[in-house]
Amino acid sequence: MNSDFLQQNVAKLPNTSDGLPSSCPLEPECVQLRFAPLLPRPSALNLAPMKTLLLLATTAATAIAAPPEPKFTAQDIDRAVKIGYGVAIADVDGDKLTDILLADARQIRWYKNPGKRGAEWPRYVIAEELTKNDNVCIAAQDIDGDGKCEVAIGAEWNPGDTEKSGAVFYLIPPADRTQKWEPVKFPSVEPTTHRMKWVKIGEKEWGLAVLPLHGRGNKNGEGESVRIAVYFKPINPRSEWFALTLSTGMHLTHNFNVNLGMLGNGLTIVGKEGRAVILINSERFDEINIATLTARIPKIIAAESSSGISEIRSGTLLKNPNKRTVNSGYGFGGNSRLSFDTTIEPMHGNSLVAYFTEGPLPNRRVLTDKLVQGHALACGDILGVGGDQIIVGWRGNVPPKEGDSVGLAVWTALDDNGEKWRETVIDKETACEDLALADLDGDGKLDIVAAGRATHNLRILWNDR
Ligand SMILES: [Ca+2]
Ligand SMILES: [Ca+2]
Ligand SMILES: [Ca+2]
Secondary structure (H helix, E strand, O other), X not given: OOHHHXXXXXXXXXXXXXXXXXXXXXXXHHOOOOEOOOOOXXXXXXXXXXXXXXXXXXOOOOEXXXXXXXOEEEEEEEOOOOOOOEEEEEOOOOOOOXXXXXXXOOEEEEEOOOOOOOOOOOEEEEEEOOOOOEOOEEXXXXXXXXXXXXXXXXXXXXXXXXXXOOXXXXXXXXXXXXXXXXXEEOOOOOOOEEEEEEXXXXXXXXXXXXXXOEOOOOEOOEOOOOEEEEEEOOOXXXXXXXXXXXXXXXXXXXXXXXXXXXXXXXXXXXXXXEEEXXXXXXXXXXXOOHHHOEEEEEEEEEOOOOOOOOEEEXXXXXXXXXXXXXXXXXXXXXXXXXXXXXXXXXXXXXXXXXXXXXOOOOOXXXXXXXXXXXXXXXXXXXXXXXXXXXXXXXXXXXXXXXXXXXXXXXXXXXXXXXXXXXEEXXXXXXXXXXXXXXXXXXXXXXXEEEEEOOOOOEEEEEEOO
């Protein structure tokens, strides 16, 4: 997310002298939504983008010396995944090796990193049969600095029930984390719990942000606005967690991103109506003092596509690559960065899109419209070139149709304005429901973890670049 964009829009909020919104600043309920007009729709670029973009990409961009092709070796660490709703990456047992966590339909499991490629990943059940419906999401992060992650999950998944479905659990680890964990169910949550992430608030504090699919009681994506909650872990995690609850102004939301670049503390939520940006302010957050925590929703940007956005991530491209220095590698020596957001559109859609907020071309660039239910997205420097690539996973139809394409691809910018991109399909065997990036073998190269829905696999793609 471009910081100018954010500052511009934050500036439009009526602030009091202490920097908080002027109306009832301590009540999250009062947060007012500000709607923005549609961005100009680059119709010429809309659906046959690559050819058009290639023609347009002439003098404006600086060509990067051809980045290497991504190369991976696949290793399935589980071939009995039921659905593989959510993947998380964290060190579960504190041995400094990054482990893998999976929210599968009926179980929450973790897979212990054996410390080398090709070895078996022992698996342990954290919890199972927590609710009558499936688990749907997981968030794992070391929020207290002891080197071992804290884990929360979403369950009771039934998107057709916008009144009573949905559940959030915090899982208290036993001393031996290979044993079952103690589930603590939150007493009341927004229905249709769907995605969650730990969000850093201030220097040391973390909140658990939970986004439902629908607004409470909604029918056909209409009715009450979807509310996102940020929960704060009390000293005794079995007691009720304080929740900051915010209306998003949207009515069918699918996922959110926590990376707002320089502004750090915030969320970008995507759904049927486009994307909304929420800034969470905690400048005066010396101890856990919830009263000083506020949030602002500066703007909703309507989706340029007609049916919304289901995934979003943020990345940067390295500009002025000629200034690379020999010793410091990439990203230093006066280089600047170009921020972009990447999305899957529409909901579970066929298009991979990149948004830029500067440069000579319209800011919406469709990289492909050939995904079959795009469902997973990440940005990271797989290639070690100093800027990010886009990693996208698609799962095929649900239920599967004969001949469906499934898999993952890496999209690499071939110039520093992100005008020309190269697709490399890296997997055709994983009906990708979710994915995450981490260097799992410590060789300094980001590996990919992908969960396959119809293909029932949990796969590591080891980076062999
Ligand atoms: Ca570990
Ligand atoms: Ca911890
Ligand atoms: Ca690696």
